[in-house]
Amino acid sequence: SQQGEEDPQALSIQEGENATMNCSYKTSINNLQWYRQNSGRGLVHLILIRSNEREKHSGRLRVTLDTSKKSSSLLITASRAADTASYFCATDFNQAGTALIFGKGTTLSVSS
C-alpha cells in the first residue's frame, strides 16, 4: 500500500517557470523526504523535512510540511530542462523497519 499521493500526476512547464508539486499522506510521520528519478535511473535524495519543521530550503528547492493537513509541497524555482524527471515524496513505514513508503510520483517536463 502507498502512503503518499502526489499531485499533479504530470506537470509541463517552460524553462524559468516555477514548478509546484504536492504530497498528501495518511498517518503520522517522523519525517518526509522528496526524491528525484531521471528516466530509467535510480532515485536521488533531494531534501528531508522533519515533523517539527514547517519549511526547508535547498538551493532552488523549497519544501513545506503541514502536519495538521498531512500534506507537503515541493517548489522548484526557475526550472531548467535538467529538472525534467519524476519526483516522489516518501514517508516513514510504521512497521518493523525504517523503509520508505513512496507515492506514485509527479512527472515534470521542462521545455526550453
Place this chain on the structure above:
Amino acid sequence: EAEVAQSPRYKITEKSQAVAFWCDPISGHATLYWYRQILGQGPELLVQFQDESVVDDSQLPKDRFSAERLKGVDSTLKIQPAELGDSAMYLCASSLRDRGFTDTQYFGPGTRLTVL
C-alpha cells in the same frame, strides 16, 4: 562521492528461469534495502537488512524470492522461478544505521528486469 553499486543494470530472462541481482552499499552503511518499482509506480520495499540480519521481509514473496547479506556488506536478491509479473526495476538503497526512524537513503542505479 560514494555510491551504491548494482549489477547487472539490465537483465532479460525467460519465465521459470532463476535470476540474481547484486548490490554493494556505500561503505560504512549498516542498513540496506531492496525495493521493487513497477513502471509508473513508486518503489515498494521487498526486504530491509541491518548488518547481516533481516529487519523486515514482510513484503518479500518468499516462495520465489530470497535475499541475503552474509557478511553485512554486499547483498544478493534472487528470484526462482521468475514470472512475467516480476518485470520491474529492482532498486537497492543504503543508509548509515537504523536509529529507530527513517533516515536519508542512497539509491543505486537499479536493475531493470524483463521476464519473457
